[in-house]
Amino acid sequence: MSSNWPLWEIFIRSKNGLQHKHVGSLHAPNATMALENARDVYTRRMEGNSIWVVPSNYITASDPQQNDEFFEPAESKIYRHPTFFELPDEVKHM
Amino acid sequence: MLENQTPLFRFLVQLGDDALIISQRLSEWCGHGPVLEQDIAITNITLDILGQARLWYQLACDHSTTFNKEDDLAYLRDARNMSNLLLTEQPNGDWGQTIMRQYLYDAFKKMYYTALEQSNHASISEIAHKCKVETTYHHKWSSEWVKRLSLGSDEGHHRMQNALNQLWRFHQELTMSSDVDIAISSEGIGILPSEIKETYEAQITQHLVACNLTIPADQHSVTGGRKGIHTEHLGYILAEMQYMQRVYPNLQW
DSSP, X not given: XXXXXXXXXXXXXXXXXXXXEEEEEEEOSSHHHHHHHHHHHHOTTSOOSEEEEEEGGGOOOOOGGGHHHHHHHHXXXXXXXXOSOOOOTTOOOO | OOTTSOHHHHHHHHHHHXXXXXXXXXXXXXXXXXXXXXXXXHHHHHHHHHHHHHXXXXXXXXXXXXXXXXXHHHHSOOGGGOOOOHHHHSOXXXXXXXXXXXXXXXXXXXXXXXXXXXXXXXXXXXXXXXXXXXXXXXXXXXXXXXXXXXXXXXXXXXXXXXXXXXXXXXXXXXXXXXXXXXXXXXXXXXXXXXXXXXXXXXXXXXXXXXXXXOOOSOOOOOOOGGGTOOOTHHHHHHHHHHHHHHHSTTOOO
């Protein structure tokens, strides 16, 4: 039965204010049932208070073969990390 | 065993028995669901309902001098002393039959718990509220499955009609008021199931007809669960469920 059902990607938001995060995928015949299945499969341990489901075939993924040109240029730009600033002692929770 | 107990105690045990027996039935699906996602869904529902049984039994024990703990109520009574509705002990059959049994149960319990929430007994009202929230989801789940299966393939429709024909004679008992219900409702603690009969019948009839199913013409009903008179299935359920405690009394995990 499920082999005929399309695949859905599931995103869960663990609490208000945070973003939805990808948690996995599952099979379902339509969006409503994908939501219900996600509720049953991925939120049994109070993982979240909001669910998004997206048909997997709507995901466009980067090509692993192009990893070099996609990601390599960022490797040599450590100055993009804000780690070179001296934080005054008065600043807390950064 | 139960006859000597107070109406309040028996009322709480009634509610616990319905939940315990149908959850025991549903647990048989664990690992056997038609697809992984639904295997988990039905197991979640099973655990919700088992949790409900525990709450009712725990409260019952608070009002009893004979029974100290929930386990005694679950594991040390024979069929004659179980007061669950006959519907809850009916076999799972195929997926469709389980879904139909669950739908008839959920539709009733949702209405019942909604009304019971108004109880003047604080603990009963609290537990009823929790049960109502859970049952609202179960009802959504089972009513959508009834629709999906009945309006899907010919095979699905045929099986759902069979399931309805099989189970229809057990559904009337849900909205019959037992002696215990009557005793307890006069004190404002409980409500009469018979008071929601009309709404219940109207709602399930509307849904089943919308699902293209035919309401069985035979209105003969089978009853007796509240008085401890059960179908042959309950004995087997209890034998399996109680085996360990009967053979090794006070055994602990």
